[in-house]
Amino acid sequence: MTKWTFSRRTFLQGTAAAAATIAAPAVHAQTPVLKTTAWGGKWGEVLKGQVIPAFEKEHKCKVETDSAFPYYPKLQATPKNAPLYDVLHTNTSEQWQAVVEGLVEPKLSAKDIPNLADLYPYATSDKICGVSAFTSAIGFGYRTDKGLSEPKSWKDLADPKFAGARGSYIIPVNSLGQMHLMMLGKIYGKGLTDLDAAYKALEQLKPIKMYDFTGGMEKALLSAEVNIGVLHDSGIYRYDGQNQPIAFAAPSEGVLSLEQVWNITPGTKMRELANQYINFILSPDVQKTLCEAVWYSPSNKKVKLGANYDAKLYNTEAKVAQLIQVDWKWYNERKDDIDARVTRILRG
Amino acid sequence: MSKRFGGAHAAYLTLNGAIVAFLLLPIAIVLVFALNPTPYIAFPPVGVTLRWFVKFFSSPEFMNALWLSIYVAVIVVILSTVIGALCALAIARGNLPGFRLLTTVFLSPLMLPAILTGLALFQLFMLAGLGRPVWGLVVGHTLVAVPYVLRTTLAVLQNFDRRVEEAAAMLGASPSRVFFEVTLPLIRPGVIAGGIFAFIVSFDQLPISLFLVVPSGETLPVVLLNYIRFDLDGAIAAASMVSIVLALTAVLLLERIIGLRAYVRL
Numbered sequence: 001m002t003k004w005t006f007s008r009r010t011f012l013q014g015t016a017a018a019a020a021t022i023a024a025p026a027v028h029a030q031t032p033v034l035k036t037t038a039w040g041g042k043w044g045e046v047l048k049g050q051v052i053p054a055f056e057k058e059h060k061c062k063v064e065t066d067s068a069f070p071y072y073p074k075l076q077a078t079p080k081n082a083p084l085y086d087v088l089h090t091n092t093s094e095q096w097q098a099v100v101e102g103l104v105e106p107k108l109s110a111k112d113i114p115n116l117a118d119l120y121p122y123a124t125s126d127k128i129c130g131v132s133a134f135t136s137a138i139g140f141g142y143r144t145d146k147g148l149s150e151p152k153s154w155k156d157l158a159d160p161k162f163a164g165a166r167g168s169y170i171i172p173v174n175s176l177g178q179m180h181l182m183m184l185g186k187i188y189g190k191g192l193t194d195l196d197a198a199y200k201a202l203e204q205l206k207p208i209k210m211y212d213f214t215g216g217m218e219k220a221l222l223s224a225e226v227n228i229g230v231l232h233d234s235g236i237y238r239y240d241g242q243n244q245p246i247a248f249a250a251p252s253e254g255v256l257s258l259e260q261v262w263n264i265t266p267g268t269k270m271r272e273l274a275n276q277y278i279n280f281i282l283s284p285d286v287q288k289t290l291c292e293a294v295w296y297s298p299s300n301k302k303v304k305l306g307a308n309y310d311a312k313l314y315n316t317e318a319k320v321a322q323l324i325q326v327d328w329k330w331y332n333e334r335k336d337d338i339d340a341r342v343t344r345i346l347r348g
Numbered sequence: 349m350s351k352r353f354g355g356a357h358a359a360y361l362t363l364n365g366a367i368v369a370f371l372l373l374p375i376a377i378v379l380v381f382a383l384n385p386t387p388y389i390a391f392p393p394v395g396v397t398l399r400w401f402v403k404f405f406s407s408p409e410f411m412n413a414l415w416l417s418i419y420v421a422v423i424v425v426i427l428s429t430v431i432g433a434l435c436a437l438a439i440a441r442g443n444l445p446g447f448r449l450l451t452t453v454f455l456s457p458l459m460l461p462a463i464l465t466g467l468a469l470f471q472l473f474m475l476a477g478l479g480r481p482v483w484g485l486v487v488g489h490t491l492v493a494v495p496y497v498l499r500t501t502l503a504v505l506q507n508f509d510r511r512v513e514e515a516a517a518m519l520g521a522s523p524s525r526v527f528f529e530v531t532l533p534l535i536r537p538g539v540i541a542g543g544i545f546a547f548i549v550s551f552d553q554l555p556i557s558l559f560l561v562v563p564s565g566e567t568l569p570v571v572l573l574n575y576i577r578f579d580l581d582g583a584i585a586a587a588s589m590v591s592i593v594l595a596l597t598a599v600l601l602l603e604r605i606i607g608l609r610a611y612v613r614l
Contacts, residue, residue, distance in 0.1 A: 077471045219389065
């Protein structure tokens with residue numbers, strides 16, 4: 001039988017090794033560290049593989065990314081004077097939740113972020129806190145092999161031929177579903193905030209398949225589980241060249257704007273670096289790289305996209321005029337009531 | 349064999365077959381998805397491809413996450429087996445006042461939703477100014493892994509014949525020698541079984557990891573969750589198959605080293 005020995009020397013060696021492991025991060029203590037958030041998938045691959053290394057090299061710093069969603073509760077749980085992130089990148093809805101609690105800045109300074117001057121107005125409109133660096137257009141994804149004509153209106157989703165073969169999102173958890181609900185208010189009622197009309201229209205869409213993520217909707221379309229679904233353009237264009245029978249349709253009433261928003265936390269100790277990072281994300285070269293990687297539309301007017309992207313994405317004054325932005329502050333204030341109501345509608 | 353017995357035997361075999369199928373069918377579906385070339389779940393499969401495995405193994409993000417998960421799980425196994433086994437010994441042998449309360453306290457991480465444990469630990473680390481170091485993640489995983497080791501070790505200790513230890517002591521063995529050469533080998537099946545649970549609990553841990561993962565260094569479940577938000581393709585199934593094979597390998601290795609039959613007595 002093996003005889004176990006545990007000498008003082010062994011103990012000291014083990015303790016020293018453990019201490020060295022714990023103390024290892026101190027080696028980088030002199031390098032400025034910027035803490036931010038980043039999505040996963042192809043976006044994360046390009047951001048972490050190309051964009052961040054270039055920024056680190058240019059600014060002699062280290063960027064730490066957190067991809068473990070959700071970000072907002074984590075930011076809430078940290079002291080405001082020592083926030084978990086210096087820069088928060090997330091969707092518009094969460095940014096508005098954060099700004100109401102004073103966790104991010106309401107506006108960014110064009111003096112500190114020069115590239116803000118080159119953006120389309122929607123990127124810094126009163127519907128945005130911080131800056132929208134990219135956007136996707138929310139319309140319809142539909143099957144092209146089912147003999148369907150291209151949807152022209154948001155009302156087409158209610159066509160009886162799509163009963164049970166139409167898709168949207170679980171409204172309490174998905175911002176596309178929330179925006180679609182507001183769009184129903186605009187199409188069937190007095191405007192984006194006409195909830196009574198929206199609820200009534202939602203009732204008429206039953207039976208409808210609901211998904212939690214856009215990834216789920218994409219697969220539902222690809223596998224013909226649904227023939228039409230609410231989806232952003234990048235969720236369709238990413239299959240470009242793969243010979244898949246799906247296409248994107250932009251309704252004539254306008255497309256919803258799904259913004260990717262960057263903002264700075266008020267308590268950051270890295271404000272200058274945070275401004276430089278956002279300025280870097282807004283620079284034409286970085287915008288082009290990320291847009292062409294994931295089919296997002298750039299906010300910077302100076303970006304020159306490749307021909308295929310240029311033809312499809314929202315990158316001219318005329319095209320961005322079709323983008324409809326929603327009032328997330330208004331929506332968030334009513335979210336609990338809306339969640340309860342839509343859950344009742346879709347359960348019944 | 350009587351006709352009545354034959355019928356009962358057939359029903360018994362059918363029931364067992366149904367249970368085995370119920371347990372294995374999800375794995376079979378994952379395998380089919382992992383080998384199917386279509387970028388979505390489709391049945392019947394249209395072909396066989398290894399492209400999703402290639403994608404998984406060639407992705408630095410997946411590979412870094414896989415190694416971090418293994419690294420953390422191995423440390424968690426070591427810590428939780430040591431802590432869990434010692435706690436079990438103290439509770440079973442120590443004549444401690446309020447030992448039932450102590451048992452409940454040690455098992456309490458299993459009763460709380462893991463997401464709350466994760467959030468609480470996250471807030472604690474933040475308030476203490478510790479940030480999110482790797483050891484914080486290890487602490488979080490260990491907290492939920494210890495109860496498994498405690499439970500399985502206590503089960504073995506309940507049937508432990510203490511006269512064996514007394515005989516060793518009477519023959520001149522020191523207390524430490526009695527522990528390492530008599531007690532530990534006898535409780536080993538419980539400790540090892542708890543260790544296997546600890547490995548699986550840590551390797552698959554998501555709710556706690558969501559809050560405690562190190563910036564720029566996520567564990568595999570976190571990366572997979574992030575991935576399916578945007579790319580729900582066969583790479584997820586390939587990652588799942590790798591996880592299953594890894595767990596199976598760990599069990600088979602243990603079987604070779606200590607003999608799987610040792611657990612069966614538990």
